[in-house]
Amino acid sequence: MTSKDESVYSELGVRTIINARGTNTVLGGSRFSEKVLAAMQEANTAHVDMEDLLVKSGEKIARLVGAEAAFPTSGAFAGLVVSAAGIMTGTDREKIMNLPKTKGMKNEFLLQKNMRYMFDRCIEVPGAKLKLIGDQHGASSQTLSDSIGPKTAGLLYPVHLASNEGAIPLASALSIAHEKGIAVLVDSAFQLYPLDHFRSLITSGADLLAFSSKYMGGPNSVGFICGKKEYVEAAASNSFLAYERPGTFSVGRGYKLDRHEITALIAVIEEWLDMDHDNRIKTMEMHLQVIAERVSDLPNVTIEEVAAAPGKPPWPQLLVHIDENKLGKTAKQIEQALIDGEPSIWINGGGTATNLNKNSLIIRAIDFAEGDDQIVAERLRRELT
Known part of the structure; x- marks a missing residue:
């Protein structure tokens, strides 16, 4: 003491x-508000079924932000990792068990070369391969289309770099990717203000987006993913709790969350939207x-x-x-x-x-x-x- x-x-x-x-x-x-601290303190008064908490909190986050589905993660980077994993595996238990070995899976993620950044390692952590397209001056829509092949699983799009010279706009990238049948994973960790911008990304048609709570005033160690239900469910199937299911040793085991962090996440999202x-x-x-x-x-x-x-x-x-x-x-x-x-x-x-x-x-x-x-x-x- x-x-x-x-x-x-x-x-x-x-x-x-x-x-x-x-x-x-x-x-x-961040420095927490009284509301966030109170949510964590209240969570400390009782234990819960963590799977129930994750599912119900994901449903509430989706309602709050206007997404089809959502799921809490231990920060934006962890969200990107389990999202990349989910895009490769879906909910197939055998594939989930095999990661980071990706034999027989579509395992390539495209990234515009002029959008390289320090967190693109998130793609390689679950075993995927990063394939750069274009050059330092950008990439054309045709280059993106031509780069999508039989091994392409998805496109990583760090949206904070969308204004880089020659970068393909998100809307165009989404159109091309979806026409070719691949998913788009958006790193939107701090894309929270103004609220119209935040909501426009969520409704952009991106398959998965990753956000961090710390930029809202929440814990350093929590965030959330949201997007299309099938992809959110696939990402959740690679999360830390999935490791506890018989026969599912998921790569997300190390990205553990506590109940206090999850309740704090809900509180800080509510606070951010009402602020x-x-x-x-x-x-x-x-x-x-x-x-x-x-x-x-x-x-x-x-x-x-x-x-x-x-x-x-x-x-x-x-x-x-x-x-x-x-x-x-x-x-x-x-x-x-x-x-x-x-x-x-x-x-x-x-x-x-x-x-x-x-x-x-x-x-x-x-x-x-x-x-x-x-x-x-x-x-x-x-x-x-």
């Missing part, structure tokens, strides 16, 4: 931080404005405010562009100095994996506590001076 003056983190010797990076796996996801998103975004923008005003007068610094928008993560961002040569520091060095300081502040420094905004600091105010904006502003000014 921890003492009255000691937190669970300090007892372990773990340092707490100010999260100015946002909803991020390496920082433990005043204008107010949510306005609150974040106010925090970011405090920081922007404190550093905007500094030399070698340019401020850019990026609004939340369809296809992007559901929050505003503050970009602090720096002239690294004149300042004598790199964005990465400033990021590390903020992490190493007291209190520890985590931002994104040095841009993304694709070198976008590589001379910039990216700040998000999703889970700020009272006064965090002032602390971040003062520390950032010190490092930029």
Whole structure:
């Protein structure tokens, strides 16, 4: 037990931080609302038949989001893995048992080459093969059509990359894939805002879509898939609970969920759909404005405010562009100095994996506590001076 003056983190010797990076796996996801915490606490009061809970919660999620069917998963990546598995196996127990060995199955998933991203490994985890089409400048509809062969199981479509130069639009990809009789699996992990955009993806005709709850304010370790009933059922047949059925050692065994996470998922979806998103975004923008005003007068610094928008993560961002040569520091060095300081502040420094905004600091105010904006502003000014 921890003492009255000691937190669970300090007892372990773990340092707490100010999260100015946002909803991020390496920082433990989100800060839960009272409703989400209450749902988890209530789930803790009793045990249930987990299969019954998974089925009934999937039915409720489908009703809430307007999908034909849905199923809880342990995050979006796990959802993509069991979805890819289900597209290959259907509900055939022998095929499910054989994964990741895919002999005799359609086992290729197409991906536009200019849409390669860090999570396309989800296709290979259950034993499928990733086949790239087109080049770094995009792919034509004809190329997609011609690439579909006797071994093609489906198309992976990371919809957050749909605006990449030369990318085949989702609607066109769906039309071609369905005409050729293959499934389309959409990675839509954070495609949650605005709600019209969220719903438009669900009703797009995609066979399966994967979402993460952490971008709604839910647990880091839970999400859901939704789409056509036959594909959702096939994915569920490869999930962790399917492993408990006699003669079905499914590849999804490691993607286990607890009842607390499932009830939290329902609560956070309800909360997200009922939320005043204008107010949510306005609150974040106010925090970011405090920081922007404190550093905007500094030399070698340019401020850019990026609004939340369809296809992007559901929050505003503050970009602090720096002239690294004149300042004598790199964005990465400033990021590390903020992490190493007291209190520890985590931002994104040095841009993304694709070198976008590589001379910039990216700040998000999703889970700020009272006064965090002032602390971040003062520390950032010190490092930029």
